[in-house]
Amino acid sequence: MKDKEISTSVQEVGTSYNDSQELDNSNNNRSRIPMFQDDQNDYDDNISYEIKNTNTVDSDSVDMHQRNFKADNTTDSNTFDRSGKKSFEINDRIVIKPVNDEDNTSVIINFNQGISPFIIILTFVTSISGFMFGYDTGYISTALISIGTDLDHKELTYGNKEFITAATSLGALISSIFAGISADIFGRKPCILLSNLMFLIGAIIQVTAHTFWQMVVGRFIMGFGVGIGSLIAPLYISEIAPKNIRGRLTVINSLWLTGGQLIAYGCGAGLSHVNNGWRILVGLSLIPTVIQFSCFLFLPDTPRFYVMKGQLEKANKVLHKSYVDTPDEVINEKIAELQALNHSIPGKNQFEKVSNAFIQLHTVPSNFRALLIACGLQAIQQFSGWNSLLYFSGTIFETVGFSNSSAVSIIVSGTNFIFTLINFFCIDKVGRRRILLIGLPGMTGSLVVCSIAFHFIGITFNGNDAQVVHTGFSAWGIVIIVFIIVFAAFYAIGIGTVPWQQSELFPQNVRGAGTALATATNWSGNLIISSTFLTMLQNISPPGTFALFASFSAVSTVLTYFCYPELAGLELEEVQAMLTDGFNVKASEQLAKKRRQQNEAENNDINSLKFEPTQEMFEE
């Protein structure tokens, strides 16, 4: 039965086909893709995402291999194909149909399978990049206080402090742009190893620094490592992670990140009265670098990268280790699908492919919306002012009368860590959108209170000195501390973590380019805020600075409400389908709800789906 379709299908990678063609493509995709050979040009048209406006589900257009298994205890209009994929009718208006993508096989592989130790090892070793991102951006706050006159024999000015802090962000900004491209050309693993070298060189230059400029150069080179790691780690994890826990595994990187910041503050506090303690603080960063470097010498790259380079045996090995006891046929099918995806960006050589990816990122509507969301979230994360509080918290707390500013900084970064942990448990259950819509208004409120408190405490910043009208410990000082902590909690539970889920917004073929731009946005924001914060405090006063951050968070809440669809539990192609003709916030919420119910049903009684991938199915 074929029903009239009211509007058109929108395709993702430049090829449009009608229902019967889609049927053919589905079949061809499975039978024509050669195993273990690099036949580039045949399959460029295989990948397509579509969103249809229709009144009923169009059952004729379903993949021939599809079997309809009714999910008795879920909703009525859902069907499952052989890979466990579902068709959905939302709102009697939008039908999202399963088409081939890299996740087809992941769904099969994940069926009835827990996470393998190999994936856990890979995730933890990769997340050391997150740790170094956190540690290296975190220690500077306490180091800036304890450096004293160790550089050039004079006290650092506010301008000097901003420069030293911003050098890392600038290095990270530059390297993140190239990291996405290099990861596709040279591999994820070499990029991680390169980031380790940058950390190493940068740390050695800083530890031995006796001049301001040597310190700046060391921080800048270390920034290269931070930028590369900040992009590659979530990308690597998302590529090796089973789909159903991809979100959580990515948050592990954020946990290491915020944990790294916490440890940096802890060590900073412990070493603050030690002569040259800041040098030890920098030196300690060598430990995780060396550990990650040594481990990665023995660990592989991602299967996707091996497929891109035609190293199919290696891909096969990694997949087998990742999905133990999975039949060869399934692994081979996964590789075949990755091959198909690999070919979907046209181009004779790597350079053409990369530039075409950037073009498609801007010209394909769903890609462009994904880009807006990914860059928008990263910008919101940075312009809400969190990092300036983190980087300069020691300085801020000293000025409001707390001699033990390091202890307060530990509480602030500890809050960041704990609420990132809470995010880990609820990101998939509560959903990204809902979490953001709780976090952003909370941040706005806390910043408003801080702004008012700063007004009453009467601080002004002039040149090198902060002048406080009411000196010493005051009630307003406590209000500031308490609400900076509340701000940290609302930040960490939502916007501190959600933007790093950026990989899920982009289809495989433009993921490197998309995440490169989003990560670069993060570091641009970081750079602007960290290099202007103290100047802002001087020029528009602390109340003005906090009011500015508050207004930014308020605007961000509105933008998120209207433009950020719920992506929790959605499959990758559904994300693109959602973004094809708008932001489809309402429809996404309904679909995410259905997905949640289904996941719960699957978890509760997996057998009730009456679906087991059998040998016979693969032989079809």
Ligand SMILES: O[C@H]1[C@H](O)[C@@H](O)[C@H](O)[C@@H](O)[C@H]1O
């Ligand atoms: O997600 C992280 C995290 O929130 C950190 O605390 C922050 O310093 C980073 O800038 C951000 O990207």
